[in-house]
Amino acid sequence: MRVLLVEDDLQIGQSLMRALKDASYSVDWVRDGVAGRAAMDAAEYTVVLLDLGLPGLSGIELLRSARAGGNPVPVLILTARDDLDSRIEGLDIGADDYLLKPFEVGELLARIRAVLRRKAGYAVSRLGDDTISLNLDQRTLTFGDKVGVLSAREFALMHALLEHPGTIFSRSQIEDKLYGWGKEVESNAVDVLIHSVRKKFGQGVIRNVRGLGWTVILGGPAAGD
Amino acid sequence: MKPSLRNNLAIALGLLVSAVAIAQGISSYQLCRAGMSALLDLRLEQVAVRMRNGLAETIPATPSRGSQPVRDIVITIHKPGSEVPLRSTDPSLQLPQDAAGGFSSDMVAGERWRIYTLRDAGMLIQIAQRSSVRDELERETALSTLWPTLVLLPLVLGAVLLIVRMSFRKMKQLGDEVQEIDASHLKPLPSAGVPTELLPFIDSINRMIVRLAQSIEAERKFIADAAHELRTPLTALQLQADNLQPHIVPGNQERFNELRSGIGRSSALIAQLLRLARADAPLSGGTIEPTDVSRIVVEAVSDVLPIAAARRIDIGAEEMVTDKVAAPGADVSIAVKNLVSNAVRYTPDGGTIDLGMRTEGNLMWVEVTDTGPGIPQELLPRVFDRFFRANLDVEGTGLGLSIVKSITQKYGGDAVIRNRGDGRSGVVAAVSFPLAEASVRAPAPI
Numbered sequence: 268m269r270v271l272l273v274e275d276d277l278q279i280g281q282s283l284m285r286a287l288k289d290a291s292y293s294v295d296w297v298r299d300g301v302a303g304r305a306a307m308d309a310a311e312y313t314v315v316l317l318d319l320g321l322p323g324l325s326g327i328e329l330l331r332s333a334r335a336g337g338n339p340v341p342v343l344i345l346t347a348r349d350d351l352d353s354r355i356e357g358l359d360i361g362a363d364d365y366l367l368k369p370f371e372v373g374e375l376l377a378r379i380r381a382v383l384r385r386k387a388g389y390a391v392s393r394l395g396d397d398t399i400s401l402n403l404d405q406r407t408l409t410f411g412d413k414v415g416v417l418s419a420r421e422f423a424l425m426h427a428l429l430e431h432p433g434t435i436f437s438r439s440q441i442e443d444k445l446y447g448w449g450k451e452v453e454s455n456a457v458d459v460l461i462h463s464v465r466k467k468f469g470q471g472v473i474r475n476v477r478g479l480g481w482t483v484i485l486g487g488p489a490a491g492d
Numbered sequence: 493m494k495p496s497l498r499n500n501l502a503i504a505l506g507l508l509v510s511a512v513a514i515a516q517g518i519s520s521y522q523l524c525r526a527g528m529s530a531l532l533d534l535r536l537e538q539v540a541v542r543m544r545n546g547l548a549e550t551i552p553a554t555p556s557r558g559s560q561p562v563r564d565i566v567i568t569i570h571k572p573g574s575e576v577p578l579r580s581t582d583p584s585l586q587l588p589q590d591a592a593g594g595f596s597s598d599m600v601a602g603e604r605w606r607i608y609t610l611r612d613a614g615m616l617i618q619i620a621q622r623s624s625v626r627d628e629l630e631r632e633t634a635l636s637t638l639w640p641t642l643v644l645l646p647l648v649l650g651a652v653l654l655i656v657r658m659s660f661r662k663m664k665q666l667g668d669e670v671q672e673i674d675a676s677h678l679k680p681l682p683s684a685g686v687p688t689e690l691l692p693f694i695d696s697i698n699r700m701i702v703r704l705a706q707s708i709e710a711e712r713k714f715i716a717d718a719a720h721e722l723r724t725p726l727t728a729l730q731l732q733a734d735n736l737q738p739h740i741v742p743g744n745q746e747r748f749n750e751l752r753s754g755i756g757r758s759s760a761l762i763a764q765l766l767r768l769a770r771a772d773a774p775l776s777g778g779t780i781e782p783t784d785v786s787r788i789v790v791e792a793v794s795d796v797l798p799i800a801a802a803r804r805i806d807i808g809a810e811e812m813v814t815d816k817v818a819a820p821g822a823d824v825s826i827a828v829k830n831l832v833s834n835a836v837r838y839t840p841d842g843g844t845i846d847l848g849m850r851t852e853g854n855l856m857w858v859e860v861t862d863t864g865p866g867i868p869q870e871l872l873p874r875v876f877d878r879f880f881r882a883n884l885d886v887e888g889t890g891l892g893l894s895i896v897k898s899i900t901q902k903y904g905g906d907a908v909i910r911n912r913g914d915g916r917s918g919v920v921a922a923v924s925f926p927l928a929e930a931s932v933r934a935p936a937p938i
């Protein structure tokens with residue numbers, strides 16, 4: 268796994284080198300845009316970590332010229348600029364992700380892994396995390412120590428909720444996802460469905476948010492009950 | 493009363509016009525009377541000349557007594573040496589025969605008469621007219637010349653007031669525009685169509701506006717640049733700490749965590765400083781896409797839900813409104829999320845946070861009510877000040893509410909914080925944004 272680090276700040280560069288090496292990446296570090304372009308032309312990298320405020324050639328220009336030259340290498344922008352415009356600009360000209368300084372090493376490594384996974388077209392056959400997960404092949408839900416097979420409707424419900432964990436879905440949003448537009452749905456259909464899932468896995472599996480709807484929280488404290 | 497150019501000018505012009513009208517009235521009255529008097533005299537003289545030319549015979553020798561109208565002139569003709577007039581239109585009237593030639597005024601039979609005496613070839617021709625009749629004629633004619641002035645005076649006064657008012661309307665407009673100027677609306681005043689007398693003021697105000705805008709922009713830019721520059725060393729510090737982590741012995745882990753939370757706090761402060769600098773930036777113009785606030789409220793609750801759940805805080809919404817507001821989603825989101833995250837930080841474990849939305853006039857309000865400790869009443873006015881923190885036990889930068897205030901006011905809304913009025917402890921924090929024009933009222937989903 269070869270990483271190109273384009274970063275002009277000495278301290279950040281040194282620290283990132285160490286962190287990436289600790290995580291078993293081999294790292295090439297250049298400190299300006301021109302050297303960055305030369306490196307990208309010369310070698311094939313698994314991922315490029317790109318600072319935007321570079322001397323010589325700015326990160327945006329470097330990325331633009333790389334993409335114009337047909338270089339498909341995954342690029343993760345590291346920047347101190349957090350205004351919406353520069354974020355949109357970075358992503359628009361072909362960055363794969365955007366990390367705002369200051370960031371933690373753990374997050375950087377996770378983003379690198381995510382970018383690589385997306386590039387590899389890795390299909391998730393599992394939604395969720397250790398506390399709650401939905402197996403898409405076997406249609407089973409694991410919540411704490413309970414594992415169970417879901418009915419088609421229950422599976423659709425949990426799939427909708429776990430696709431965007433933490434997002435609150437209103438009743439009408441869930442109905443749209445489960446039954447399609449314009450279908451007549453019995454007023455308590457969603458309640459019945461949620462009740463049946465809770466009956467199998469416990470009250471904490473789907474959280475009620477008063478007045479707003481329902482959600483599933485990953486790593487939730489009530490995972491065991 | 494404060495001096496007013498408009499009133500001064502109107503009063504001065506009004507007085508001047510009135511004075512001119514009065515002077516003109518008096519002089520034309522006098523001139524007209526004099527002219528009329530001369531005209532009447534001329535008539536007496538002409539009649540006398542005609543009598544001399546032999547018209548005297550047309551007067552009956554013995555006119556019927558008292559038949560002559562009071563207003564008419566009296567003609568008397570004497571032969572020399574005769575006491576009884578040869579001819580007279582009113583023989584009862586004894587005009588003084590010793591009168592000098594020409595015009596004279598005499599009392600005859602208890603009345604004042606104007607008499608013209610002509611001596612010619614021994615004949616004494618006297619033409620007389622009552623002074624009272626002449627006076628009346630003169631007065632009537634002279635008074636009639638006053639009518640145009642009397643009619644025109646009020647019209648001219650009205651026109652003066654109108655012209656003064658119209659001339660000052662532009663000034664009033666400019667005054668209104670000057671009053672609109674504040675830190676978030678620093679637009680130069682228009683100089684087109686402005687009277688030249690006002691141009692120096694406009695120019696000077698505009699120069700001041702430009703300088704003010706520049707200095708506000710410079711301050712904002714400095715904050716943004718400083719925050720930006722601080723991020724680089726902070727990033728290095730964060731990474732160095734992270735790299736150290738695997739080498740920290742378990743006994744030092746707690747101290748190490750304190751160090752990391754210190755770094756986190758600095759990062760949060762810098763992020764807030766940048767946000768504040770951005771919130772303080774003036775509107776750049778352009779159209780604003782209407783924002784669905786209910787979506788942002790749901791998002792804000794989603795964001796804090798894991799923490800709220802872990803701390804058994806019951807967070808929920810009371811009333812949702814689907815109207816849209818005229819402010820960018822990113823800014824509305826910062827404001828709403830700030831209030832919600834404050835509520836979560838200050839609400840003790842097991843507490844309750846209620847969100848509510850309502851429209852009032854042309855504003856949409858989002859209210860966040862918590863069951864925290866509340867804020868001492870005397871500190872409430874200061875909660876929106878930069879770096880002010882009412883409660884030092886809970887971590888914070890003291891910038892969140894300043895950002896909220898800046899953002900809401902930028903779009904014509906407001907931010908308000910008050911203690912709960914229902915006897916429970918806690919605060920009600922509310923932000924408002926102006927409703928978008930084409931906001932449709934519809935029942936909230938769920």
